[in-house]
Amino acid sequence: NAGVTQTPKFQVLKTGQSMTLQCAQDMNHNSMYWYRQDPGMGLRLIYYSASEGTTDKGEVPNGYNVSRLNKREFSLRLESAAPSQTSVYFCASSEDRRGLVTQYFGPGTRLLVL
């Protein structure tokens, strides 16, 4: 199993450009998440999807949109990138095994917005 995969690994954008970050998991997990990680801030939840067909806002959703395309895939879109969106983006999925919920992360996408 590949686990959680993300593309691209790195991206440089100019202010105002748009892009979509892709995420896929092959573990048959229902829940998927998008986080951003900035120095000194820890991981902050952007959006999550508790199950296929549902999405909800997290702590910092402004400037982002998401699509839960199917059970495997959860994409994050920046419609008009801003320098404040320079960050490392992690996708994650979680399983609930007999009440113990565990989260697994993709390798991350490093985004620089100029």
Place this chain on the structure above:
Amino acid sequence: RKEVEQDPGPFNVPEGATVAFNCTYSNSASQSFFWYRQDCRKEPKLLMSVYSSGNEDGRFTAQLNRASQYISLLIRDSKLSDSATYLCVVNSRFKDSGNQFYFGTGTSLTVIP
């Protein structure tokens, strides 16, 4: 108030030392607790889950105190390879929104030869 708080460190310890990290959480209804390890420029990886009874995995021991709402991680006989950032993570389950995870900002550990 942050959901999860950790001392950011850094902790610089010699090889072979014992080091302990603590973390506090604010939601008394939280249900699952974890320590993740994050190496520089890498994704967080699960180190261990934390149970009320305490649990041990080799040189690592995790404890949960629900009454005081804190979680601890003890690393014995530190190795150079233990150098990383350790994230305290708390999970709460909501009827309508499923599982939510809350992360501390991480505690940085450097093990010195």
